[in-house]
Amino acid sequence: MRSPLYCLHAVGIAAAAVCGVFCEKAVGIEPLSSERVAEIAKVLPARPVGVGVPIEDRAAWDKLTGRPHYAEEILRSANRLIEQKSPETSEADYFEFSRNGNRSNYEGKADSRRHRLSIFVQAEGLENQGRFLPYINEELAKILAEPTWVLPSHDKGLENFKGTKTEIDLWTAMTVWNLATADTILGDRLGSETRAKIRTEAQRRVFVPMLAQIRGEAPPAWWIDSSFNWNAVVHAGVTGAALALVESPEERAEFVVEAERDIRPYLGGFKADGYAEEGLSYWNYGFGHYVLLAETLLQATNGRINLYAEDRARRVAQFPKALEVLPGTYPAFGDCVVSMEPSAWALRILNARYQFGWKEGAAFPMLDSMYAPLLYAAAISTAFSPGEAAVSSPGQEDFSNLLTTWFPESQVLVARPADAAMGLGLACKGGNNGESHGHLDQGSFAVFNGDQGMIIDPGAAVYSAATFDERRYENKILNSYGHPVPVVAGQLQKAGTKHGSRIFERTSTEDRDSLVLDISGAYAVPAVKQLLRRFDYDRTGTTSVTITDTFEFSSPETFSTALVTFGTVREIKPGVLTITKGGRSVQVEVRAGGAAFAWKEEIISEKLKSGPEQVRRIEIALKEKTTAGQIVMRITPAVSANTAFQP
Structure with a gap:
């Protein structure tokens, strides 16, 4: 089942908390360098050129037909979609979000339209028989007739829907680049009225308001020089569409030069260690669009603008490889979908x-699935030729190696076994509770056995209106209750940097x-004198992971910790649990320095973006209040012989 793209359309927490989605900056952006605009205008083509291979270039399309599985998969999908009705909105x-906070209904239908358009255009390019043109025109007509391309969750006052404002959000930027790419590929096959309508709507909804911001005639939107994924996604969509549709080279150069300059704060949102605090899902989404913009500008400027040469881009490009715990497994820290893997097409280009x-x-x-509705992504990835691609000298950064990855500024450790086919892998984190798309998760961790997450960080909850307002951390998936971290004196962790x-x-x-x-700062408990969480990873033998919580209070208080899993839990003897999932098992030995403790299992009811799997929280709680103590959990593969354990 395809995971809809709408899952990722959300503003960064900090921006949302301060000003909602479309707050305007107090002052305008700096004027563009007229010299740079003139320089870039000279290297741009005389006529607009978009991404994608025109359908008349049969040699290029015939080459795509020979790609392994590509033509077969696209045509199979297109034929299946023909049998399904185009969604109506x-x-x-649209008003449902304003009424009850539900995002899924409208966004799912709108996402489906764009997915259908992408598949049908590619199928027509491959087949070249006109069979898919009626379906393409149907989807284009519906998209062009939408009252606004701004998502309901980004239009809380319904001003864009009612036409009293014309703003540019993620969905608008992606939509206009999709339409521009369809126009580039199909050209006159679309018909003069449809092509004219694409240009009219692109001007009205995107190019006119964006140029007004660039030229200082209107206040710029918050995202224009932000460090969030919005910066990369919107700049990529707007600039890619402008290069394909705007006639004047000078105007096109304005879009290009502004994007070249104002994309830099997006990279500045990554720490120098290359860690993506918004998580792997948003690396795919945000940095994936950075890659698409980089490819588009390289092509449009004949290599004059090379975003790959920007500071930090090289390290950020390696983030998924550095985060990978065992082959194909990644921790779902923050608003990341548990099953998320890095976009293979992006890794291919970056490599x-x-x-x-x-x-x-x-x-x-x-x-x-994230990029399946995005025709421009298909156009760029299918046209990419690795044999002519090097823009940087060979080499790999020192911060990643086969056994250990340490992100020092982000306080994230990944520890791997000597043999990836045998043994456990660990990812654990510190940081702070004010990160973009972050959770209240200081001290969280994930343990993997083979391709299974045995103990997990549960990742992203299903988005609703409450996800990005003051109610965000009422959700047990997002607050620390749904993470494998302590509850201290009955208190959960607090939000904020x-x-x-x-x-x-x-x-x-x-x-x-x-x-x-030292995770004491994640809580606001005056009685805490010390709260240390220790992670020990041992890759000798069959491997083991040991988590030790050591605490001290000024007065007797309660203390508990937790494990979080999708697996089934069984107590095989007092203090020893097994967790089983997907044919894999781990054993957890619990010791509390002689203090009495009890464990209990709870199903967390909040829903995950990753699907219907139930989140099981295993509480391990001391039975009595105390002024000091220690809880130790030693995790080993269940198939290994258990050696005596002395905490």
């Missing part, structure tokens, strides 16, 4: 551009990795 669908030397997967990967972790100690050797975090 209504005013009631070639930076000459990383990564082992390739599929020679020609299909778009993942001041509530974070401090590195107390970290060591790594060939055999072991250790990280000790």
Whole structure:
């Protein structure tokens, strides 16, 4: 089942909290350099050129037909979609978010339209018989007739829907680039009226308001120089569409130069260690669009603008490889879908551009579900030729190696076994509780066995109006209750950058990795004198992961910790649990220094974006209040012989 793209359309937490979605900046952006605009205008083509291979270039399309599985998959999907009705949207669908906070109904239908358009255009390009043109025209007519391309969740006052404002959000930018790409590929096959309508609507909804902001004639939107994924996504969509549809080279150059300059704060949102605090899902979405913009500007300017050469871009490009715990497994920290993997098409491009030397997967990967509705992504990824792609000298950064990855600024550790086919893998984190798309999760961790997450960070909850307002952390998936972290004196962790972790100690050797975090600052409990969480990873033998919580209070208080899993839990003897999922098992030995403790299982009712799996929270609580203590959890593969354990 295809996961809809609408899952990722959300503003960064900080921006939403301060000003909603479309707050305007107090002052305008800096004027563009007229010299730079003139310079770029000279290297742009005389006529607009978009991404994608025109359908008349049969040699190029015939080459695509020979791509492994590509033509077969696209045509199969197109023939299946022909049998399904195109979705209809209504005013009631759009207003549903304003009434009850539900995003899924309207966004799912609108996403489906764009997905159908993308598949049908590609299928027509491959087949070239006119069979899919009626379906293409149907989807284009519906999209062009939508009262606004702004999503309901980004139009809380319904001003865009009613036409009293014309703003540019993520969906608008992606939509206009989709339409521009369809026009580039199909050209006159669309008919003069449809092509004219695409240009009219692109001017009205996107180019006119964007140029007004660039020229200082209107206040710029908050995202224009932000560090969130919006920056990359909107700049990519607007600039890509302008290059395809705007006649004047000078005007096109304005879009290009503004994007070249104002995309830089997006990279500045990543720490120098390359970690993506918005998580892997948003790396796919935000940095994936950065890659698409980089490719588009390289093509349009004949290599004059190279976003791959920007500071931090090389390290950020390696984030998924550095985050990977065991082959194909990644922790779902923050608003990340648990099953999320990096976009293979993006890794293919980055591997070639930076000459990383990564082992390739599929020679020609299909778009993942996030990008399937985006025709421009298909156009760029299918046209990409790794053999002519190097824009950077070979080499790989020192911050990633086979056994341990340490992101020092972000306080994230990934520890792997010597043999990826055997043993457990660990990912754990500190940081702070004010990160964009972050959760209240100081000290959270995930343990993997093979391809299964045995103990997990549950990742993103289903988005609603409450996800990005003051009610966000009432959700048990988003607050610390739904994470494998302590509850201290009955209190959960607090939100905000001041509530974070401090590195107390970290060591790594060939055999072991250790990280000790002071997580007391994540809570607001006056009685806390000390609260340390220690992670010990041992890659000798069959591997083990040990989590030790050491605490001290000024007066007797309650203390508990938790494990979170999708698996089934069974107590095999007092203090020893097994967790089983997907044919894999781990054993968890619990010790509390002689203090009495009890465990209980609870199903968290909040729904996940990743699907219907139930989140099981395993509480391990001391039975009596105390002024000091320690809880130790030692995790081993269940198939291993259990050695005596002395905490």
